[in-house]
Amino acid sequence: xxxxxxxxxxxITKRLFALDTHVYDEGALSEKTKEMLGLxxxxxxxxxxxxxxHVARCVELGLTDEEFYELFNVALIVGGSIxxxxxxxxxxxxxxxxxxxxxxx
Amino acid sequence: xxxxxxxxxxxITKRLFALDTHVYDEGALSEKTKEMLGLxxxxxxxxxxxxxxHVARCVELGLTDEEFYELFNVALIVGGSIxxxxxxxxxxxxxxxxxxxxxxx
Amino acid sequence: xxxxxxxxxxxITKRLFALDTHVYDEGALSEKTKEMLGLxxxxxxxxxxxxxxHVARCVELGLTDEEFYELFNVALIVGGSIxxxxxxxxxxxxxxxxxxxxxxx
Amino acid sequence: xxxxxxxxxxxITKRLFALDTHVYDEGALSEKTKEMLGLxxxxxxxxxxxxxxHVARCVELGLTDEEFYELFNVALIVGGSIxxxxxxxxxxxxxxxxxxxxxxx
Amino acid sequence: xxxxxxxxxxxITKRLFALDTHVYDEGALSEKTKEMLGLxxxxxxxxxxxxxxHVARCVELGLTDEEFYELFNVALIVGGSIxxxxxxxxxxxxxxxxxxxxxxx
Amino acid sequence: xxxxxxxxxxxITKRLFALDTHVYDEGALSEKTKEMLGLxxxxxxxxxxxxxxHVARCVELGLTDEEFYELFNVALIVGGSIxxxxxxxxxxxxxxxxxxxxxxx
Numbered sequence: 273x274x275x276x277x278x279x280x281x282x283x284i285t286k287r288l289f290a291l292d293t294h295v296y297d298e299g300a301l302s303e304k305t306k307e308m309l310g311l312x313x314x315x316x317x318x319x320x321x322x323x324x325x326h327v328a329r330c331v332e333l334g335l336t337d338e339e340f341y342e343l344f345n346v347a348l349i350v351g352g353s354i355x356x357x358x359x360x361x362x363x364x365x366x367x368x369x370x371x372x373x374x375x376x377x
Numbered sequence: 378x379x380x381x382x383x384x385x386x387x388x389i390t391k392r393l394f395a396l397d398t399h400v401y402d403e404g405a406l407s408e409k410t411k412e413m414l415g416l417x418x419x420x421x422x423x424x425x426x427x428x429x430x431h432v433a434r435c436v437e438l439g440l441t442d443e444e445f446y447e448l449f450n451v452a453l454i455v456g457g458s459i460x461x462x463x464x465x466x467x468x469x470x471x472x473x474x475x476x477x478x479x480x481x482x
Numbered sequence: 483x484x485x486x487x488x489x490x491x492x493x494i495t496k497r498l499f500a501l502d503t504h505v506y507d508e509g510a511l512s513e514k515t516k517e518m519l520g521l522x523x524x525x526x527x528x529x530x531x532x533x534x535x536h537v538a539r540c541v542e543l544g545l546t547d548e549e550f551y552e553l554f555n556v557a558l559i560v561g562g563s564i565x566x567x568x569x570x571x572x573x574x575x576x577x578x579x580x581x582x583x584x585x586x587x
Numbered sequence: 588x589x590x591x592x593x594x595x596x597x598x599i600t601k602r603l604f605a606l607d608t609h610v611y612d613e614g615a616l617s618e619k620t621k622e623m624l625g626l627x628x629x630x631x632x633x634x635x636x637x638x639x640x641h642v643a644r645c646v647e648l649g650l651t652d653e654e655f656y657e658l659f660n661v662a663l664i665v666g667g668s669i670x671x672x673x674x675x676x677x678x679x680x681x682x683x684x685x686x687x688x689x690x691x692x
Numbered sequence: 693x694x695x696x697x698x699x700x701x702x703x704i705t706k707r708l709f710a711l712d713t714h715v716y717d718e719g720a721l722s723e724k725t726k727e728m729l730g731l732x733x734x735x736x737x738x739x740x741x742x743x744x745x746h747v748a749r750c751v752e753l754g755l756t757d758e759e760f761y762e763l764f765n766v767a768l769i770v771g772g773s774i775x776x777x778x779x780x781x782x783x784x785x786x787x788x789x790x791x792x793x794x795x796x797x
Numbered sequence: 798x799x800x801x802x803x804x805x806x807x808x809i810t811k812r813l814f815a816l817d818t819h820v821y822d823e824g825a826l827s828e829k830t831k832e833m834l835g836l837x838x839x840x841x842x843x844x845x846x847x848x849x850x851h852v853a854r855c856v857e858l859g860l861t862d863e864e865f866y867e868l869f870n871v872a873l874i875v876g877g878s879i880x881x882x883x884x885x886x887x888x889x890x891x892x893x894x895x896x897x898x899x900x901x902x
Contacts, residue, residue, distance in 0.1 A: 273675045273678060273679060274675070276678070277674075277675070277678065280652075280656075281656060282653075282656055282657070282660070282824075284660040284663075284664070284816055284819065284820050285656065285659075285660055285663070287812065287816055288660075288663050288664065288668070288816060289671075291454055291809055291812055291813060291816075292454055292668040292671070294809065295450050295451055295454045295809050296451070299443075299447050299807075300441065300443035300444045300446075300447050301444055301447045301448065305410065305413070306447070306451060308410070308414065309413065309414065309417045309448060309451045309452075310451055310455060312414045312417055312418050313417050313418065313420075313421045313451065313452060313455040313456065313669075314455065314669065315418075316418045316421060316422055316562075316564075317421055317422075317455070317456070317669050318739070319633070319669050319672060321672035322455075322668075322669060322671075322672065336405065337700075338404075338405035338702075339405045339406055341405075341700075341701060341702055341705065342404050342405050342406045342411070342702070343406065343414060344705075345400050345702070345704045345705055345708075346400055346401070346411055346414045346415055346418065347414075347418060348562070348704075348705070348708055349396055349397055349400045349562060349563050349704070349708065350415060350418040350419065350422070350427075350562050350563050350564055351418065351422070351561075351562040351564065352526075352558070352559060352560050352561040352562030352563075352564070352565070353559050353560050353562075353708070353712040353742075354526075354560055354561065354562070354733075354734065354737050354739050354742060355562070356709075356712070356742075357739060357741035357742065359697075360693045360694070360697070363693060363696070363697065364693060378570045378573060378574060379570070381573070382569075382570070382573065385547075385551075386551060387548075387551055387552070387555070387719075389555045389558075389559070389711055389714065389715050390551065390554075390555055390558070392707065392711055393555075393558055393559065393563070393711060394566075396704055396707055396708060396711075397563040397566070399704065400704050404702075418564075419564065421667075421669075422564050423844070424528070424564050424567060426567035427563075427564060427566075427567065442805075443807075446805075446806060446807055446810065447807070449810075450807070450809040450810055450813075453667070453809075453810070453813050454667060454668050454809070454813065455667050455668050455669055456666075456667040456669065457631075457663070457664060457665050457666040457667030457668075457669070457670070458664050458665050458667075458813070458817040458847075459631075459665055459666065459667070459838075459839065459842050459844050459847060460667070461814075461817070461847075462844060462846035462847065464802075465798045465799070465802070468798060468801070468802065469798060483885045483888060483889060484885070486888070487884075487885070487888065490862075490866075491866060492614075492863075492866055492867070492870070494606055494609065494610050494870040494873075494874070495866065495869075495870055495873070497602065497606055498606060498870075498873050498874065498878070499881075501599055501602055501603060501606075501769055502769055502878040502881070504599065505599050505765050505766055505769045506766070509597075509758075509762050510756065510758035510759045510761075510762050511759055511762045511763065515725065515728070516762070516766060518725070518729065519728065519729065519732045519763060519766045519767075520766055520770060522729045522732055522733050523732050523733065523735075523736045523766065523767060523770040523771065523879075524770065524879065525733075526733045526736060526737055527736055527737075527770070527771070527879050529843070529879050529882060531882035532770075532878075532879060532881075532882065546720065548719075548720035549720045549721055551720075552719050552720050552721045552726070553721065553729060555715050556715055556716070556726060556729045556730055556733060557729075557733060559711055559712055559715045560730060560733040560734065560737070560742075561733065561737070588780045588783060588784060589780070591783070592779075592780070592783065595757075595761075596761060597758075597761055597762070597765070599765045599768075599769070600761065600764075600765055600768070603765075603768055603769065603773070604776075606874055607773040607776070607874055610870050610871055610874045611871070614863075614867050615861065615863035615864045615866075615867050616864055616867045616868065620830065620833070621867070621871060623830070623834065624833065624834065624837045624868060624871045624872075625871055625875060627834045627837055627838050628774075628837050628838065628840075628841045628871065628872060628875040628876065629774065629875065630838075631838045631841060631842055632774050632841055632842075632875070632876070634738070634774050634777060636777035637773075637774060637776075637777065637875075651825065653824075653825035654825045654826055656825075657824050657825050657826045657831070658826065658834060660820050661820055661821070661831060661834045661835055661838065662834075662838060664816055664817055664820045665835060665838040665839065665842070665847075666838065666842070736877075736879075768877070769877060769878050770877050770878050770879055771876075771877040771879065772841075772873070772874060772875050772876040772877030772878075772879070772880070773874050773875050773877075774841075774875055774876065774877070775877070
């Protein structure tokens with residue numbers, strides 16, 4: 273569907289998708305820090321697809337389980353117990369990423 | 378009002394307020410990283426008071442203007458243009474923090 | 483402004499405003515219970531004007547401070563620390579209602 | 588389930604469901620414009636069921652693909668990249684509507 | 693997954709989960725009232741898993757269908773028609789709870 | 798502050814601000830329709846600054862009071878009574894725009 277969007281979508285759609293990629297590029301903040309920011313933002317906004325994407329990216333960039341738990345704690349405290357079902361699904365997806373030998377992205 | 382809450386609030390209120398403080402303590406992730414996570418979460422959830430609090434904490438912990446801009450870019454891309462008015466107010470408060478000789482918290 | 487809306491607004495606006503009044507009428511659930519439901523819903527959705535309205539109604543219907551604190555605790559746990567600034571303003575408004583000799587609504 | 592709700596639901600439920608239908612009736616604004624408003628509102632609030640309903644209605648009312656893309660661009664810019672997964676599912680459902688010979692509503 | 697979280701999660705996670713349980717304990721407000729508050733909060737925040745949990749608890753505590761409908765009406769009026777798909781799923785789950793002879797929690 | 802952001806902000810910030818302008822340009826959908834989409838999106842997301850901006854733009858593009866009311870009705874039905882305080886402030890700002898002889902943007 274992304275291919276279709278980039279083929280058929282107009283200029284605005286394409287530019288927003290490009291910004292959505294480049295905003296996580298290494299800069300004054302490291303790529304790892306930015307992916308963590310993307311993950312906590314997606315978690316408090318409660319978007320499972322976005323959470324999975326950033327979990328997979330954080331795994332690639334070497335985030336440890338302890339770091340994941342501390343990141344999700346910030347999301348849980350700021351966003352409340354309404355976040356818990358997304359937290360559970362995020363941990364299940366994290367386990368899947370850890371077990372997988374192939375890249376998940 | 379915080380003092381009143383801690384004096385009159387019941388156990389649950391007090392424990393939640395304590396968790397809200399300790400979740401940002403140095404751990405597997407640094408205090409600075411955690412405050413950045415708190416700031417991006419507050420920004421996409423659009424709470425000006427929470428944003429100001431975390432901006433002041435990030436200033437204390439040495440975040441540079443370039444780092445602030447990159448953090449807010451993640452919030453703007455994830456959360457959209459609806460974030461812009463909060464972004465403007467956050468930058469105004471950041472300037473105020475930079476000019477102030479006294480701690481703002 | 484409400485008068486103007488009811489004078490100039492069309493049928494749909496008027497009917498929604500009427501539903502918004504009658505949904506809190508005594509029924510299988512008491513008026514007090516329904517106002518508490520309205521208050522917790524307004525709190526987790528973080529609308530200060532709506533919170534103040536329901537706080538004043540709950541005061542009129544005899545809610546005690548202890549009951550207010552337990553209600554807000556549910557909101558704080560479900561909705562997270564992002565609720566805290568609204569909780570503080572709600573408690574300030576509650577104090578004002580308690581001090582006032584005239585009805586606040 | 589809608590039938591059951593209309594059979595068993597009380598007056599308030601029924602009246603809200605009626606308002607939810609009539610708010611999209613032809614008026615000063617055309618039915619097509621109103622359905623577009625409903626679609627963009629559902630998209631930024633990220634409700635897949637509501638999005639599908641309004642996509643199907645907009646197809647019935649003759650919205651072109653180009654118009655759909657421009658509408659979703661507004662939603663993507665206002666609401667941010669958190670909207671993207673819903674945008675993808677909306678486009679998949681739109682394709683399904685275009686292929687279908689039977690009405691989807 | 694909850695077991696795993698409680699085994700591996702750090703202190704903050706465990707404490708938040710404990711608060712999330714005890715906030716609904718009998719107090720100045722009854723357990724039933726608090727579960728109703730949890731249900732209306734989960735409904736306006738549109739979290740199906742949280743809604744199902746509180747529906748099952750409210751069934752255990754004796755909430756009648758009429759009371760459920762009045763509670764959901766408050767959620768529908770405060771939160772709007774965007775709530776309707778969650779309302780439908782909540783009613784389906786409620787029917788399942790009523791039919792089940794075994795506890796659903 | 799916008800000038801400062803455009804002077805000091807990095808490429809990502811500037812590009813997002815540019816997209817936020819051009820997404821409302823005349824295209825398959827008219828500028829007026831797009832501003833109405835922006836207004837309804839801002840209203841259900843409850844951002845007063847964004848609402849005022851789009852109200853002023855819609856006034857410039859000739860939206861009648863009757864059209865404004867029908868647009869806000871869609872927002873009120875989709876988003877619920879939590880929208881009402883923003884609706885009231887929007888109508889006050891609309892009156893101010895109508896009275897003003899100078900452009901408000």
